[in-house]
Amino acid sequence: MSIFSKFDDIRSAFAALTNAGRNPFGIRFDKILSPTEAILDGRHILLFGTNNYLGLTFDPMAITASVEAIHEAGTGTTGSRIANGTYSGHASLEHQIAEFFGRRSAMVFTTGYQANLGLISTLAGRGDHLLIDADSHASIYDASKLSAAEIIRFRHNDPRDLERRLRRLEGQPGSRIIVTEGLFSMLGDTAPLREIAAVKREMGAYLIVDEAHSMGVMGKKGRGLAEAAGVEADVDFVVGTFSKSLGAIGGFAVSDLPDFDLLRVVCRPYMFTASLPPAIVASVTASLRRIATDNLLGARVQANSRRLHSGLAKAGFDIGAEANPIVAIRIANRGLAIRFWNALLDRGVYLNLALPPATPASLSLIRSSVSAAHTEAQIDRAVSIIADTGYELGVLGESSSRIAVPAAE
Amino acid sequence: MDRLSGVGLPNQTDNIEGEIIAVLSARIPAGTEISPNAKIARDLGLDSVAIMDFVMDIEDHFDISLPLDRVAEVETVEDLSRAVEALLKDRG
Numbered sequence A: 001m002s003i004f005s006k007f008d009d010i011r012s013a014f015a016a017l018t019n020a021g022r023n024p025f026g027i028r029f030d031k032i033l034s035p036t037e038a039i040l041d042g043r044h045i046l047l048f049g050t051n052n053y054l055g056l057t058f059d060p061m062a063i064t065a066s067v068e069a070i071h072e073a074g075t076g077t078t079g080s081r082i083a084n085g086t087y088s089g090h091a092s093l094e095h096q097i098a099e100f101f102g103r104r105s106a107m108v109f110t111t112g113y114q115a116n117l118g119l120i121s122t123l124a125g126r127g128d129h130l131l132i133d134a135d136s137h138a139s140i141y142d143a144s145k146l147s148a149a150e151i152i153r154f155r156h157n158d159p160r161d162l163e164r165r166l167r168r169l170e171g172q173p174g175s176r177i178i179v180t181e182g183l184f185s186m187l188g189d190t191a192p193l194r195e196i197a198a199v200k201r202e203m204g205a206y207l208i209v210d211e212a213h214s215m216g217v218m219g220k221k222g223r224g225l226a227e228a229a230g231v232e233a234d235v236d237f238v239v240g241t242f243s244k245s246l247g248a249i250g251g252f253a254v255s256d257l258p259d260f261d262l263l264r265v266v267c268r269p270y271m272f273t274a275s276l277p278p279a280i281v282a283s284v285t286a287s288l289r290r291i292a293t294d295n296l297l298g299a300r301v302q303a304n305s306r307r308l309h310s311g312l313a314k315a316g317f318d319i320g321a322e323a324n325p326i327v328a329i330r331i332a333n334r335g336l337a338i339r340f341w342n343a344l345l346d347r348g349v350y351l352n353l354a355l356p357p358a359t360p361a362s363l364s365l366i367r368s369s370v371s372a373a374h375t376e377a378q379i380d381r382a383v384s385i386i387a388d389t390g391y392e393l394g395v396l397g398e399s400s401s402r403i404a405v406p407a408a409e
Numbered sequence B: 001m002d003r004l005s006g007v008g009l010p011n012q013t014d015n016i017e018g019e020i021i022a023v024l025s026a027r028i029p030a031g032t033e034i035s036p037n038a039k040i041a042r043d044l045g046l047d048s049v050a051i052m053d054f055v056m057d058i059e060d061h062f063d064i065s066l067p068l069d070r071v072a073e074v075e076t077v078e079d080l081s082r083a084v085e086a087l088l089k090d091r092g
Helices: A005-019 A060-073 A088-101 A114-121 A138-146 A158-169 A193-203 A225-229 A260-265 A276-291 A294-314 A334-346 A376-393 B013-024 B048-062 B075-089
Strands: A037-040 A045-047 A106-109 A129-133 A150-154 A174-180 A206-211 A237-241 A249-256 A325-329 A352-354 A364-369
Touching: A060 A276, A088 A249, A088 A260, A088 A276, A106 A114, A106 A260, A106 A352, A114 A138, A114 A174, A114 A237, A114 A249, A114 A260, A129 A138, A129 A158, A129 A364, A150 A158, A150 B048, A158 A193, A158 B048, A174 A193, A174 A352, A193 A206, A276 A294, A276 A334, A294 A325, A294 A364, A325 A334, A334 A364, A334 A376, A364 A376, B013 B048, B013 B075, B048 B075
Parallel strands: A129 A150, A129 A174, A174 A206, A206 A237
Antiparallel strands: A037 A045, A106 A249, A237 A249, A325 A364, A352 A364
8 A cells, every 4th residue: 555545546547648649747848949839859849738828938028137137136036025025026016917907906926826826715714605616727726725715616607606606605604705717728718707797796795807818818908808898897806827928937916905915914825935036027027018018919819819719610620619819629538639639749739638627527628729929820730730630530520611721711 | 497306305314315316317327326325436436526516416406505625525425415414404
């Protein structure tokens, strides 16, 4: 009996997965060439699974700012904000994020995961109720586990179900906190935020929206789905990340609530971890300035999303209805999804393989994410490879309408 | 909204267990035998997300709130039945 015996089931599932080809959790790039290309096993591949929505990882301004910051302030902060001090870069980044979202306060965390973990677990205390969308990210589930509150899941993107579950709690003391996401990371669908905000108002709850995948992508100012849906005033807390559209790492939360800064002395995932290093703070600051002033980036990722979505839809794949930067192809079964993912990599396209229980409704998915940095030719090439491979492996049946290259108009 | 059976207010454990088994049977392959001692995760092959989805079905069926921290203590159909019974009693 080993300490690892509890993982026996996982071990055999993992062995079956890796016996069928590569280890999807252990892909090792030889070299990253750009936001859209890399070398893998000595071969050139197209990257369509990076969450690099605005393609800013090689932005010259961000790189220059990062390099300068290392020379000026060193490679790391070697400690936490509360114990070892705040650098001027942290404070100015927080100011800048608050301004970007038009909010009173902002707090920066070391990762996006920690932003959810910290904000949610701290806000929802004993006697409170946390109502989370069933398709929430793992960080929201882990925050729920860490919280002393009672956790209720509501059916994915179903405001009426949320309302019903809130009504069941009537008469019980404590606050209700609703958590949902702007753009959901697995299926690429958006929350019905207007309707959720209406339920929130009617039932007297707080609302947290995680805009990790929608910041810089949705809304005129790039503030995410809440801006696009016109419900920012109803959202009490926005959580987000620097690791996707801003091309680095880190997380944040913003709010207008006056006591927000109290979190700095009660939120353990903020207090007991080292703060972001100067190089990261500097590149995030530069990239945030870029997205606040350059509307073209958002427009480009949206146009590219439509091109990828329409290409895959025309090929006949089973995908969601919304043309967002995340497009998930639903595959009939796990084995086929694994074969499909391996074959696509053999042919030079990297996407993400997503399997249950990391996916909703036991779905097996091939998930793609598109970037503002992709060219139309790259998207068309990827769609054509994905479609050809889909036919060969039987992911696409005879009834699907065969498309000609290029895929999109 | 329940497709399985009407919402009842059973005051006997057997009834609650029977209703739980009826709700559960919709989530597992047809014909799978479910005993009150069946371990929901290990014996019935439901993964962590499927179990949470099943809990939502149970909440709707009995019109109760069954917070996830209480579900963590539930291993068998019998455990779940006891938890549901306690919640129904609380509600009065």
